[in-house]
Each structure stands twice: as structure tokens, then as C-alpha cells.
Amino acid sequence: xxxxxxxxxxxxxxxxxxxxxxxxxxxxxxxxxxxxxxxxxxxxxxxxxxxxxxxxxxxxxxxxxxxxxxxxxxxxxxxxxxxxxxxxxxxxxxxxxxxxxxxxxxxxxxxxxxxxxxxxxxxxxxxxxxxxxxxxxxxxxxxxxxxxxxxxxxxxxxxxxxxxxxxxxxxxxxxxxxxxxxxxxxxxxxxxxxxxxxxxxxxxxxxxxxxxxxxxxxxxxxxxxxxxxxxxxxxxxxxxxxxxxxxxxxxxxxxxxxxxxxxxxxxxxxxxxxxxxxxxxxxxxxxxxxxxxxxxxxxxxxxxxxxxxxxx
Amino acid sequence: xxxxxxxxxxxxxxxxxxxxxxxxxxxxxxxxxxxxxxxxxxxxxxxxxxxxxxxxxxxxxxxxxxxxxxxxxxxxxxxxxxxxxxxxxxxxxxxxxxxxxxxxxxxxxxxxxxxxxxxxxxxxxxxxxxxxxxxxxxxxxxxxxxxxxxxxxxxxxxxxxxxxxxxxxxxxxxxxxxxxxxxxxxxxxxxxxxxxxxxxxxxxxxxxxxxxxxxxxxxxxxxxxxxxxxxxxxxxxxxxxxxxxxxxxxxxxxxxxxxxxxxxxxxxxxxxxxxxxxxxxxxxxxxxxxxxxxxxxxxxxxxxxxxxxxxxxxxxxxxxxxxxxxxxxxxxxxxx
Numbered sequence: 001x002x003x004x005x006x007x008x009x010x011x012x013x014x015x016x017x018x019x020x021x022x023x024x025x026x027x028x029x030x031x032x033x034x035x036x037x038x039x040x041x042x043x044x045x046x047x048x049x050x051x052x053x054x055x056x057x058x059x060x061x062x063x064x065x066x067x068x069x070x071x072x073x074x075x076x077x078x079x080x081x082x083x084x085x086x087x088x089x090x091x092x093x094x095x096x097x098x099x100x101x102x103x104x105x106x107x108x109x110x111x112x113x114x115x116x117x118x119x120x121x122x123x124x125x126x127x128x129x130x131x132x133x134x135x136x137x138x139x140x141x142x143x144x145x146x147x148x149x150x151x152x153x154x155x156x157x158x159x160x161x162x163x164x165x166x167x168x169x170x171x172x173x174x175x176x177x178x179x180x181x182x183x184x185x186x187x188x189x190x191x192x193x194x195x196x197x198x199x200x201x202x203x204x205x206x207x208x209x210x211x212x213x214x215x216x217x218x219x220x221x222x223x224x225x226x227x228x229x230x231x232x233x234x235x236x237x238x239x240x241x242x243x244x245x246x247x248x249x250x251x252x253x254x255x256x257x258x259x260x261x262x263x264x265x266x267x268x269x270x271x272x273x274x275x276x277x278x279x280x281x282x283x284x285x286x287x288x289x290x291x292x293x294x295x296x297x298x299x300x301x302x303x304x305x306x307x308x309x310x311x312x
Numbered sequence: 313x314x315x316x317x318x319x320x321x322x323x324x325x326x327x328x329x330x331x332x333x334x335x336x337x338x339x340x341x342x343x344x345x346x347x348x349x350x351x352x353x354x355x356x357x358x359x360x361x362x363x364x365x366x367x368x369x370x371x372x373x374x375x376x377x378x379x380x381x382x383x384x385x386x387x388x389x390x391x392x393x394x395x396x397x398x399x400x401x402x403x404x405x406x407x408x409x410x411x412x413x414x415x416x417x418x419x420x421x422x423x424x425x426x427x428x429x430x431x432x433x434x435x436x437x438x439x440x441x442x443x444x445x446x447x448x449x450x451x452x453x454x455x456x457x458x459x460x461x462x463x464x465x466x467x468x469x470x471x472x473x474x475x476x477x478x479x480x481x482x483x484x485x486x487x488x489x490x491x492x493x494x495x496x497x498x499x500x501x502x503x504x505x506x507x508x509x510x511x512x513x514x515x516x517x518x519x520x521x522x523x524x525x526x527x528x529x530x531x532x533x534x535x536x537x538x539x540x541x542x543x544x545x546x547x548x549x550x551x552x553x554x555x556x557x558x559x560x561x562x563x564x565x566x567x568x569x570x571x572x573x574x575x576x577x578x579x580x581x582x583x584x585x586x587x588x589x590x591x592x593x594x595x596x597x598x599x600x601x602x603x604x605x606x607x608x609x610x611x612x613x614x615x616x617x618x619x620x621x622x623x624x625x626x627x628x629x630x631x632x633x634x635x636x637x638x639x640x641x642x643x644x645x646x647x648x
Contacts, residue, residue, distance in 0.1 A: 004431070070349045077351055087348060146488055148435035149423040168423040169416015172434050175357040175489040175620060184358045189416025270627045273348030277630035281488050281495055282431055288484045288498045289430075295483070295502035296476035298537070299510060303379045303476075306514075306529035307387055 005283035007252040008139050015154035024158030025201065026260035027210065027218055028226040029132055030233060031272075032245060034217040036130035040084040041075060043212035047197060050081045051185075077273065078133055080185035083194035084209050087272050089129035096125070131272045132218055134209070135160070135181045135194035136249055137260030140280040143173035143182050143193075151191075158223070159196040159260060167191055178256065178278035196260075223260060230264060242266070248274065255279030345631075347623040354490045356620040363414035365610040367407050368482045369512065371441070372505060372605065374403030375478030376513025376534070378448050380527060382472030384517075385465055391522030394455055397464075399516040400471060401452030404445040404478075411441075433485040440477050447471035479509035486616060492626055493555035493619035494612075500545035504612070507541055508605045510534025511572060515601030518579060518594040528579050528594065531601055535576035538608065539569065551629050555619040556611075565611035571604030 002008045012021050044050065067074045071088035078085045141160045144152040151166035152173060162173075162182070169189035173182050182193040197207035205211070210220035219226060230247055237245040244266050249259030255278050269276045347353070357364075381396025412421045424438040448471040454464035483505040487498035494501070511534035517527025542565075546553045556565060578597030582590050619625040 068349070073349075089348070142490065145429075145431040146434065148427075148429065148432045148438060149420075150427040150429065151423070166423060166426070167417070168420035170424070170434060171358040171414075171416065172432070172485075172489075174355045175491045175616075178354065178490040180352060180354040180490075183355050184416055191416075268346060270346045270353070270623070270631070271348065273351055273353060273623075275353050275626055275630055277634045278490075281490055284495070284498055285431060285433075285484075285488055288433075288487055288502075291499050292477075292480040292484045292502040295480040295506040298503070299376065299476040299479055299506045300379065302510060302533050302537075303376065303383065303526075303530055306380075306526035306533070307383045 002257070004145070004285060005140050005255070005280055006257060008257050010158070011139050011154055011257075012156055012158045017154075017156050021156045022201075023222040023224070024260065025196070025221060026137060026158075026223040026226055026262070027134060027196075027207075027220055028230050028262060028264070029134065030217050030219065030230075030264045031129065031131040032217075032233075032237060032242070032264055032266060033215045034086070034130040034132055035215055036072065036086055036088055036128070037214060038086050039212040039214060040132050040209035040218055041082070041086055043208040044084045044194075045081075047200070047208035048083065048195070050083070052081070078135070078179075078181045078183070078193075080183040080188075080192040083134065083192075085133045087129075087131045087133060089131075089267070089271055091127050091129065091267070091271075092124045093127050094125075095123040129266055129271065131263065131265065132209070132213075133272070133274070134261050135196075136179055136256070136262070137194075137196060138280065139252065139257030139260070140282065141256075142176040142178060142280045142282055145280070145282040145285075146172045146176045148172060155198060155201075157196070157198075157201050159198070159201075160193075161195055161198055162191055162193060164190055164192070176281055178275055178280065226262075230262065233264060237264075255283070345624050345628055347627060351623065352621050353623045353626040354620050356617055357489070357491065358416075359613075360414050361610070361613070363410045365606070365613045367410040367414070368486075368505070368609040368613070369508075369606040370403040370407035370410070371482050372479045372509025372609075373512040373516060373602065374400045374407060374444070374448065375475040376509045376530065377403060377516055378444070378468070378475035378478075379472035380513060380517050380530060381451070382465075382468045383526065385468055387526075389520075389523050389526070391520035392517050392524055392527055393468075395517055395520040396513075397448070397452045397455045397468060399513070400448040400475070401445075404441065404448050408441060408445055433481055433488050437478075437481045437485055440474055440481055444471055444474045444478055447474070476506075479513075480506050486612070489616075490626075491616045491620045492552040492629065493549075494616040496549035496552040496629075497545045500541050500548065501612075503541035504538055504545060504608070507534045507536070507538030508608045511538055511575070511601045512605035515575065515579070515598035515605070518582070518598030518601075521591070524594060525583070527598075528583055531579045531598065532576050535572045535579075535601065538572060538605075542569070542608075552619055552625055555615040555625060559614070559618050561611050561615035561618055564607055564614060568604045568607035568611055571600050571607060575601035575604055 003014055068076055073088045075082045075085050137159045144160050149166050149168055151163045153161055155161050167190040171184055173191050182191050185192050206220040210218045230250055234245055234247055246265055248265050248269050249262035252258035377396045377399035381393050384392035412418050415421055428439055429435040447467045451464050451468040454460050480502040483501035486494040487501050510530050514527045514531025514534055518524050546556055575597045582594030585593055
């Protein structure tokens with residue numbers, strides 16, 4: 001079963017698609033090769049004809065370029081008109097003593113130069129983390145579960161899609177998402193999020209963002225294949241001494257049954273604005289209904305009991 | 313100490329203790345909290361005030377008024393029956409009105425009844441609210457026009473049977489989200505909402521003429537249940553309890569609690585005062601209980617909003633859960 005939580009091999013079959021439906025597809029976003037070019041953001045806006053929203057919608061005051069004023073980030077986060085968001089994280093970290101390259105030429109120390117890790121233990125350097133965030137297309141998608149109209153559906157490709165002709169803008173999906181992906185478009189009233197370019201998938205094309213990515217940081221394909229590729233990449237990075245590399249959303253045993261779009265990160269998830277241990281809220285729904293039923297029975301019992309005894 | 317207005321370099325763990333400077337060092341083992349420039353992780357609900365708090369309050373008022381009216385009808389208490397029927401229909405109608413008004417596309421409100429999904433509390437709720445509204449509305453029309461008392465009794469009983477579900481499904485509605493202050497309280501919130509609904513529905517009954525003893529009992533029992541469940545909630549939900557104690561939510565909930573206590577004591581006292589003064593005291597207590605119930609819903613709504621806006625509410629409990637699991641998997645000092 002595991003319809004509400006836990007590992008689920010084929011969410012499309014669970015949603016009722018017959019045998020022979022297309023394989024589940026997804027994204028593997030390898031942030032270790034992301035260069036922060038935002039081609040994915042632009043390609044997504046172009047293909048999906050999304051309006052500019054700017055960071056104003058997300059609470060920060062943007063300048064004329066829409067920059068957040070904190071980094072090169074000018075979209076702030078995922079939203080109703082931003083289905084790909086590139087996060088820019090600037091960190092001061094302990095300096096690493098990387099081996100100098102011998103150029104075979106006469107050289108001298110820079111005056112006052114500090115050799116990291118040797119002269120001063122507390123020497124630091126700056127590192128940039130860039131990551132292109134997207135809807136996770138969860139195995140157990142809370143947005144889909146709580147949608148009262150059936151506007152949000154599981155597609156034959158295993159992705160999660162909003163049918164905009166059905167959505168009545170109730171907004172329930174928005175706080176249900178543990179990642180803060182889906183949002184209501186101002187002036188429209190309906191909820192919007194990444195479609196994984198549903199209109200391209202049917203034609204055998206890859207989504208616009210993955211097609212535009214110049215470094216293959218965004219990889220698209222059947223989810224099983226992507227998971228193998230991600231495991232290999234992680235092992236390679238660990239061999240090369242990048243111990244901080246970790247996969248996020250890859251594990252089918254996690255709180256959302258694994259993500260359809262998962263990531264290779266170089267720091268803790270919350271650094272990139274991702275929840276460290278997300279759980280689909282509907283995992284607890286059976287217990288919620290039981291508690292609500294108990295409380296409703298208590299109301300019925302109390303009201304009935306209030307009429308017991310003689311009248312004054 | 314709240315995060316959104318506090319900008320730190322992203323990814324720089326920041327100590328949450330005072331007097332430790334800026335906490336720029338990476339090797340801070342205890343009580344650290346990181347976020348992406350203090351931005352929220354989950355999206356705060358787009359639900360509007362007063363629409364959604366009013367929808368929660370009115371649903372509770374209507375859900376208790378209906379069974380009160382139905383039993384008052386059966387036990388020959390016409391005053392209580394009349395007030396209960398009008399409150400049930402009025403509450404349900406206004407509640408639906410607020411719900412529709414809150415939609416991004418109000419003209420599509422009937423899409424709510426396109427499907428019935430048990431995984432969506434809003435879908436289940438719509439299927440409770442729609443027949444409840446129709447039944448309680450018909451009952452109230454018959455009451456006011458003074459026609460078809462037998463049909464009114466039948467429809468009133470049916471509405472009364474649906475009423476208790478109407479009071480508690482809204483708790484599941486808010487708890488079935490990623491909003492920390494709401495989700496963490498999913499065990500207690502149905503009882504808070506049930507108590508708050510009984511306080512308001514019973515309080516409304518105190519406005520009636522004639523014997524209002526059952527309404528008084530319901531109101532007092534509801535106030536006690538609400539206060540007890542709220543206190544359990546705040547003790548059991550861990551870090552998220554802060555959202556209920558601080559800021560606007562904390563102030564509103566404190567006020568609501570005072571109103572509930574005073575209202576319940578007034579309702580209790582009105583039972584010992586004979587004649588007109590007793591009725592006036594009861595009515596005042598009933599109105600106060602309704603104001604307190606509405607404030608409780610608004611306070612809970614605000615607590616959820618505050619916990620959604622501040623990423624610490626999302627990150628901290630999840631991080632602790634993760635660390636505890638890692639400690640279990642890799643005891644003492646082993647690698648991640």
C-alpha cells in the first residue's frame with residue numbers, strides 16, 4: 001500500500017494508470033557543477049510564458065534589477081511564476097591548504113601573504129554555493145493529497161501537475177507543501193508550480209531547464225537511471241575528498257517517499273533554503289481524522305448529556 | 313531573536329545564544345540554526361483575515377447550535393430551539409460566504425464538490441458543510457415562518473447529527489499542512505476547536521428566553537475543554553509552542569483565555585440569578601464567550617502564520633529529529 005507515506009515504487013500506478021504507462025521521470029540537480037548562470041530560470045520563463053514576478057512577491061525589497069540585495073539572487077525563491085530558482089550562498093569557511101601549482105618559473109611570496117592552514121589556523125576563504133531549486137515532484141505529494149477539487153494530479157510520467165482549468169484558488173496546497181514550492185499567482189488567484197514541462201514530455205523532449213543548462217548540473221531522465229547516476233557521482237566526489245557532498249531527496253525511505261527531483265548538495269539543506277527532514281503532512285492524516293472523530297463524539301456526547309436531568 | 317528581519321550571510325551558522333558575538337565560526341556545536349538569508353522555507357498560507365478565522369469560528373458556532381436546537385426541540389424548549397436554529401443557519405451561511413470569498417477564483421466554488429477526497433480535509437469539509445447548510449437553512453426558514461414543524465424537526469435532527477463533525481474537521485484542515493504550529497498540534501487542535509465551538513454555541517444559546525440550562529452546561533463544559541486542550545497543546549508540541557506564546561498570536565490568545573474564563577464564570581453565575589438580571593448576565597456571558605471563541609480561532613491562525621514565516625520553526629525541529637536519527641544510526645563520533 002503506502003499510498004500516504006513510505007516507499008512507493010510506482011506512484012503513477014498507485015494513481016490508477018494502467019500498465020505500460022511511461023516510466024517515472026525526474027531531475028537530478030548536481031549543484032557541484034552549477035555555475036549560477038540562471039539559464040534554467042530564463043528557459044523556464046520563456047517556455048512556460050511566465051510573467052516576471054521579482055522578489056517583491058516574496059517579501060524582500062528588490063532594486064531596479066530585482067536583486068535581493070544579499071547576493072546575485074534576483075528571484076528570491078520558488079513561486080507562482082518562478083518554477084526554477086537559483087540560490088546563491090556566499091560562505092566564509094576555514095581556508096583549505098590546496099597544493100600550489102609549480103609553474104616552473106621564479107616566484108616570490110606576496111608581501112604579507114598568509115599561508116592558509118600553516119601560518120594562521122583561523123585563516124578563512126570564501127566559497128560560493130549555487131543551486132537551482134525546483135518542485136520536488138514528491139512520491140507522496142501533500143499538495144496533491146490536500147487539493148479539494150482534484151486540480152492537482154499525478155501524471156502518467158509520475159510528476160505532479162496543476163490542472164489550471166480546475167483550480168479554484170482555495171490555496172490549500174500552498175501551506176501543505178513541505179518545501180514551499182507552490183504559490184498563488186497575484187492577480188490570477190490560482191496556484192502554479194513547475195509542470196516538468198508536461199507539454200514537452202509528451203513530445204519526447206526534455207524540460208526546458210535541463211535542455212538549457214550548460215554544465216549538465218540539471219539532468220533529466222528516468223528516475224531509476226538518475227539515482228544510479230547520482231550514486232556514482234557522489235562516490236566520485238567522496239573519492240576526490242569532497243566529503244561534504246551529500247544527496248538530498250534521493251532516498252525512497254525519507255519523509256516524502258523520495259523526491260522526483262533530487263539534488264547533490266555541498267552543505268546542509270537549510271543552507272540552500274531546503275527543509276532538512278521534510279515529512280508529507282498526510283502521513284499523519286489517519287491519526288488526525290481519528291482525533292477529530294473523537295473530539296466530534298465528545299461534542300455530541302456533551303450536548304446530549306447537557307439535556308439530562310429535570311428541567312427547572 | 314526572530315529570523316526574517318535578521319540578515320546573516322547565508323549558510324553561516326549563527327549561535328542563538330546571546331553574548332557570543334556574531335557566531336561566525338563554523339565549529340559551533342550547540343543551538344545553531346541556519347537558513348537561506350532568513351527567508352521562509354514553507355510558503356505562508358495565502359488565506360485572508362478575517363475570512364478564514366471567521367470561517368473557523370462560525371463553523372464551530374453553527375456545529376454546536378444545531379444539535380442544541382434539535383434536542384431543545386425534542387425536549388420542549390422553544391426559546392433555545394429558535395435561537396439555536398437561527399445561529400446554526402446563520403453561522404453556516406456566513407461560513408460558506410467567507411470560504412467562497414477567500415477563494416482565488418470564487419466563481420469556481422462549486423469545483424469543491426467535483427470530487428470527494430478523504431485525503432483532503434477541505435473536500436470532506438465541503439461535503440459536510442454543504443448538506444449541513446441546506447438542512448440547517450431549511451430548518452431556520454421553517455422556524456422563522458412558523459411552518460412545517462415536523463419537517464423542521466427532521467431536518468433539524470439531521471443538521472444536528474452533522475454538527476459535531478462540522479466543529480472538528482476544521483482542526484484537521486489547518487493541521488494537515490506543513491505549518492509547524494498547526495501540524496505539530498494535530499492531536500490537540502480538534503479538542504481545542506471542539507471546546508471553542510461548544511463555548512460559542514452554548515454561549516449563543518444563553519441569549520434565548522426560557523430554560524437555557526443545557527446551553528449553559530455546554531458553554532461551561534466547552535470553556536473547560538478549550539482551556540485544558542490548549543494547555544496540553546502548548547506543553548506537548550515542543551519548539552512550535554513559542555508561536556502560540558509570542559507576538560500577536562500570544563497576545564490574542566491570552567486575551568481569548570481571559571474572555572473564556574470570565575465568560576464561563578459569568579455563565580455559571582447566571583444560573584443562580586433569578587429573573588431578568590440572570591438572563592442579562594447569561595446573555596452577556598454568552599456574547600463574551602463568542603468573542604473569546606472568535607479570538608481563539610484568530611490567535612491560532614496567527615500562530616500558524618508566524619511559524620510559517622520564520623524558517624526556524626521549520627528547521628530546528630527537523631534538524632533535531634535528523635541529528636537524533638543519525639546518533640542512533642552512528643553512535644558517538646562516527647562519520648555521517
